[in-house]
Amino acid sequence: MxxxxxxxxxxxxxxxxxxxxxxxxxxxxxxxxxxxxxxxxxxxxxxxxxxxxxxxxxxxxxxxxxxxxxxxxxxxxxxxxxxxxxxxxxxxxxxxxxxxxxxxxxxxxxxxxxxxxxxxxxxxxxxxxxxxxxxxxxxxxxxxxxxxxxxxxxxxxxxxxxxxxxxxxxxxxxxxxxxxxxxxxxxxxxxxxxxxxxxxxxxxxxxxxxxxxxxxxxxxxxxxxxxDRVSVMYAGKIVEQAGIDDIYYQPDHPYTIGLLNSIPRVDQLEGRRLIAIPGQPPSLISLPAGCSFRSRCSFSSQVPNNLCATAVPDLDQKISGHFSRCHLTEDQLKKARVSTGAVL
Amino acid sequence: MLKYLIRRLAATALVITLVSMSVFVIFAYLPMDPARLTCGKACTPSIIEANRHRLGLDVPVQVQYGRFVKGLVAGRHYGEGVASFDCPAPAFGYSFNKHACVSTLIADAFPVTFSLAIGSFILWLLIGVSLGVVAAKRQGKWQDKASTAFVLVGISLPTFISGILILLLALKFNLIDPIEMGRWVSPFTDPIGWARNFIFPWITLALAFAATYTRFTRSNVLETSSEDYIRTARAKGLSEKVILRKHTLRAALAPIITIAGLDFAGLLGGAIITENIFNLPGLGRLSIRAVLVDYDLPVILTTTLLAAVFVVVMNLVVDILYAYIDPRVRVA
The missing domain is CATH 3.40.50.300 (P-loop containing nucleotide triphosphate hydrolases)
Incomplete structure (x- = not known):
């Protein structure tokens, strides 16, 4: 490039x-x-x-x-x-x-x-x-x-x-x-x-x-x-950044997974309800310590030592060209993707 | 646009007709008898009746109105023989107190009022709009605060206070000749004398109006500045100067035209207080004397009618100007 x-x-x-x-x-x-x-x-x-x-x-x-x-x-x-x-x-x-x-x-x-x-x-x-x-x-x-x-x-x-x-x-x-x-x-x-x-x-x-x-x-x-590429922003920060295919097929942040789940899809079973992300984004004046998305994230309990509440995750490159701001490991994220049905 | 013009002109003509009718009817039924008023001290019922006939008041009101309209077009003849007199068109009536055709009185007074109105109009627009723009552009800074102070003073001081203060100051510093004051000088023969005659009345009126306009301009400019299309103009790369002059002011000042037109029309009907303070023989003083001193009905009728016509015509002018400025109005 x-x-x-x-x-x-x-x-x-x-x-x-x-x-x-x-x-x-x-x-x-x-x-x-x-x-x-x-x-x-x-x-x-x-x-x-x-x-x-x-x-x-x-x-x-x-x-x-x-x-x-x-x-x-x-x-x-x-x-x-x-x-x-x-x-x-x-x-x-x-x-x-x-x-x-x-x-x-x-x-x-x-x-x-x-x-x-x-x-x-x-x-x-x-x-x-x-x-x-x-x-x-x-x-x-x-x-x-x-x-x-x-x-x-x-x-x-x-x-x-x-x-x-x-x-x-x-x-x-x-x-x-x-x-x-x-x-x-x-x-x-x-x-x-x-x-x-x-x-x-x-x-x-x-x-x-x-x-x-x-x-x-x-x-x-x-x-x-x-x-071609996507940056996902949440509460003033980029939480995930990746090529277009990565975002859709292997989202690496619970927020992105949540966003994808909330899209109505023609190819999905009839009668399936859209999954909303619970809660509201935090106030930008007093951001909570740790991860801004923690209070709305259903996977934060999987992270040891209550890390999500104490440390702001870095924007790490998990795969080449794919950055995400999350304490979950790649394996945990994979499970999260599958369990919510975000990715077929 | 032409269709719009024709429609508006027709509507205006209709409104003026209706206004003249209502004013005429109101005056016909006032609890004052013009025939009695023209009669003087040694009055008998027969003289009153004779006067009534002479004034054309012994016929039904619709006939009177018909004669009035005819008089406007063709002039009017009052009385018979030696005691008869003519008022050429447009004849509004005859003032027995002043022994003159009302049209003559108006013709004398109108230039005075017009001079007063146009001068103060220009002055207050200049002051009001520029102060308002500065206050908006320097929002919260000292310029803004100073203009707020000016606005407060201007709005709280009624003209009968500010006018007298200005007059006193002008006399104290010998800026006005008390003997010459109020003498009508035509701007065509002596423009400087004319301006000198009017400068203090202008300031008095402008002070009162400029305050409102400052406030109005300031809030309009601020409101327009936050419009999306101003952000677009900025995104284009235009300089702040061009954005203000071309994009912000055009939209912010359009509504000001409406109130300015109506304020100006109101003034044309006569600035009663200011004219009285500065001894200006304009329409305002003519009407107030006719009302309070002389019970001079033809004069009151005419000045009332004129004031209404000014407002109606100015409304038309404002609407046409507005259509010129705002293309959305044109098609509607």
């Missing part, structure tokens, strides 16, 4: 509040290479979006404390978007790294035409008048599969459906040919039928532009469709 385009190292984002310091994302490390899709999976509040907003430099530095590194390996040399000046990072946004968001209904400015908004993004980094910008916007709309692009480029966001707006967002994000695209739950707000179209589009665009893609989602079904 070539050198990764993005290297995130020990990224920690916390927000001071009146109740205490909220550690929204805690010591996160991962890499993404061009042409590769990394899925970041986790439930609400697990720190997925916070991490990606930190990479993009979109946190308000007055309210967020950020440490660690997020290095973009640009042709001109590496830049750490965490320590670089806001102005330097701003000039990377939209050009080297772009982002699309969850709710396409509210992510476009209601007062400007689609063409205006795409051309604004393009003209920021290209010499060209408004006419050239609109022409470029039309090309982009065409590329992302919006029929009648020449006419629709002059329309306003409210004249588009949700799926079409997300296409517009993608067109706008890709207009400057970025090397990294962060898609923050791009299909969550869309109809199921539209979801797979958007995922298909993202996949095609990734090939077309040879981008590194970070796909943030809570939907493991989405992950299976497009990801």
């Amino acid at each position: 070539s050198q990764p385009f993005l290297e995130v190292k020990n990224l920690t984002v916390s927000f001071p509040t009146e109740d205490g310091l909220v550690r929204a994302s805690n010591d996160i490390s991962f890499t993404v290479a061009r042409g590769e899709t990394l899925a970041v999976v986790g439930e609400s509040g697990s720190g997925k979006s916070v991490t990606s907003l930190a990479v993009m430099g979109l946190h308000d530095r007055r309210s967020a404390q950020i440490s660690g590194q997020a290095i973009l390996n640009l042709e001109s040399g590496p830049i750490d978007t965490i320590s670089a000046s806001p102005d330097v990072v701003r000039k990377l946004r939209g050009k080297s790294m772009a982002m699309i968001f969850q709710d396409p209904m509210s992510a476009l400015h209601p007062y400007y035409t689609i063409g205006d908004q795409i051309s604004e993004a393009w003209r920021l980094y290209n010499d060209g008048d408004k006419k050239a910008g609109i022409k470029r916007a039309t090309e982009m709309l065409d590329l992302v599969g919006i029929p009648g692009a020449a006419k629709r480029v002059l329309e306003y966001p409210h004249q588009f459906s949700g799926g079409m707006r997300q296409r517009v967002m993608i067109a706008m994000a890709l207009v400057n040919n970025p090397s990294l695209l962060i898609a923050d739950e791009p299909t969550t707000a869309l109809d199921v039928t539209v979801q797979s179209q958007i995922l298909e589009l993202l996949k095609n665009m990734q090939k077309e532009f040879n981008m590194a893609v970070i796909l943030i989602t809570h939907d493991l079904g989405v992950v299976a469709e497009v990801a």
Whole structure:
């Protein structure tokens, strides 16, 4: 594999509040290479979006404390978007790294035409008048599969459906040919039928532009469709990181096993109830000692010396390229997988 | 857009007609007899009746309204022989106290009120919006706190206090000539004299309005800043300056147009207190004198009607402006 385009190292984002310091994302490390899709999976509040907003430099530095590194390996040399000046990072946004968001209904400015908004993004980094910008916007709309692009480029966001707006967002994000695209739950707000179209589009665009893609989602079904590797986040930490097949066929963390169990599956016996993960994620202000997932984990009793309650497990490489943050041994995990029926 | 315009224009015309009818009917049934009021001290029932006829008040109210509307278009003739007089179109009536056509009185007073309104309008928008934007952008900093203090003072001080204070200060430092004060100077012949005449009334009114606008702008800018599309603008790589100017303000100021239009329309009807403090012969003073001193019904009728028309027309202007700004309104 070539050198990764993005290297995130020990990224920690916390927000001071009146109740205490909220550690929204805690010591996160991962890499993404061009042409590769990394899925970041986790439930609400697990720190997925916070991490990606930190990479993009979109946190308000007055309210967020950020440490660690997020290095973009640009042709001109590496830049750490965490320590670089806001102005330097701003000039990377939209050009080297772009982002699309969850709710396409509210992510476009209601007062400007689609063409205006795409051309604004393009003209920021290209010499060209408004006419050239609109022409470029039309090309982009065409590329992302919006029929009648020449006419629709002059329309306003409210004249588009949700799926079409997300296409517009993608067109706008890709207009400057970025090397990294962060898609923050791009299909969550869309109809199921539209979801797979958007995922298909993202996949095609990734090939077309040879981008590194970070796909943030809570939907493991989405992950299976497009990801090469998966990071599973829980309570601000990465608890498991592995290739796509490993995640589905030999999940190495009880949380991942729980997530897989909670997916409805067509191939399973009728009448089988979905297995929910009991309990709630812990408060990010006062994380419990030891493993954050302990109180919801049905296997923690198998670990000797009450280790789960006292020691935070490290993100260990159990198999090559497969990392997991769990005290259970590989044998115990195998039994856990089989006993819950997560893996056939 | 054209269809929308036509529909709105038709609706406005209808509203104005209804407003004029209601105002007319209300005044027709006021427990005051205009014929008696025009009669003076040596009054007999026969003179009252003669006056009533002369004023055209001896016919049913719908006929009176018909004549009123006709007068607006074609002008009006009162009385007969030597005692007769004409008011050219648009004739709103005749003031016996002032011995003048109401339209003449309005024509004299309106430029004063308009000058007062437009100047203070511009001033308070400038102050209110810029203070509001600064307060939002420096939320929690001293600029924000200072603007909050300004808002508190502006909102708590009624114009009859702030106006008198400003007047006293201006007189104390010889910034106003008490003899010249309130004399109408046309901005076309003497713009500087005009501005000097109005600067203190402008400040008085602007102070009161700017406070509300500061608050409103601040909260709108803050609210808009947290919109998803502002985050999108940031993700595009736009600078904070462009985001504020192009993306935040456009959305944050749109609702301000609505209240600004209506406030301006309200002022056009006459700023009664401010005009009185600064001795400005505008519509506000004309109406308040007509109400309190002269019982001059034609004048009151006209100023009331005008105030209503200003509001209705301004509403139309605001709606058209809004449709221009917000494309979502256009199709609806």
